[in-house]
Amino acid sequence: MALSDLIYPENPRRRQELIHLHQELFGCMSMNFHATNELAEVLNAHLGCTITHIKMRESSTVKENCDIIIRAMREIQCQVQKIDGDMKEKLEPVLYQKLYDIKEPELEKIAIAHKVFSILLGEATSAAGMVAVKLLSSNLITITVCKLVSLLAQIGASVLGGISITVLGLGMEMILHAILGAVERNQLLAAVRSYEEHLAEFKEASEKYQCAIREVTSLVRHQVQ
Template sequence: MALSDILYPGNPARREKVVRLHQDLINCIELNFDATNELIKALNTHCQFKLHPIKMNKNGTVRENCDVLLAAIQSIQDTLQAIDARLKSELEPDLYRKLHDFQEPDAKKMQILRNVAKGVSFLGGIVAIRIFYNLASPVVSRVLSQMSTILARISASVIGLMAGALLGVGVDLILSAILGAVERDQLEAKIQELEKLVSELKPASHEYYKTIIKISCTLP
């Protein structure tokens, strides 16, 4: 047993907790990669997008992988905003307002999109119309924005510098980074930061994943 562990007998358990929480964080990020690629595939297949699938770097830092996810989500949001801007320029003001009015019936909004589909290359088919309608909804927009905010916070944190993306890959690196932190307060600080990030990311990741899978399940 290391001298530091004799002096601070609770530290081994704290180190294990840091590693466990770090892995929870990584699992959430991996889930978000899968969900984002599912959405990219649907957009490229049905909506004539030309987005590149993203790949998780198993040996990279948390920050590097968060930044890849952020860039992909931003590309999706930018494209959707460009399409919405085109709709705004081509639709009568009253029709565009109805398209974004949450009190307007869904059937009415779908009919508006069908009527303008021929004039907007993106909206060339029923499947594309359905995807755009779902992604442009306030609920999905909120989920995308929420995920971007949380990922940006993680990327900017000290935790973002931790390496190792899958179980076992970066454990040694993580431990070596904190073995010198024999003071209980330093380990507790890492635990508190990780617990806060995981408590935010885990529910947001599951909501993000379910939202995208729900959209994908409506496709042929």
């Protein structure tokens, strides 16, 4: 047993907590990469976008991987803003307002959006109108993505940002060494608290983000069936 463990008997438990928290962070990051790519594929296939597929860089830090997702999310935000601009340009003001009117029937909104994409793309897929309406009328872009981008930036700027994203493939001692290399070893409790503070909010925002994307992708799957 290390001398520090004799002096601070809580250290072994905190080390286990630290490893578990990093595993949870890795899991959230991995699922966010996957969800972002799923949304990008739908936008590319049905709305004529050209959003780049992203991949987690196993040799990079948490911050570097946060930056990759942030760039992809901002690209998606720009594409949705462009879609809104196209709708505004191609539609009469009354029809454009209908897209955002919660009292308007969903099928009518979809028909309006589909007509615009038929003009823009020459030939629109059957799911194009549904996807466009879902993106424009939901809070996926306006709230969910913005919230997650903000949290990713905070995590990247925190002490967690300098830690390698894939220390999970290492042995337990090497995991601890990799994590604690970013902080002083006598700051174990502070490191645990930093993880807990960021992870709780990040997990909640990630779940909302992934759920919102599933709503969009499920529309396409049901349409195909």
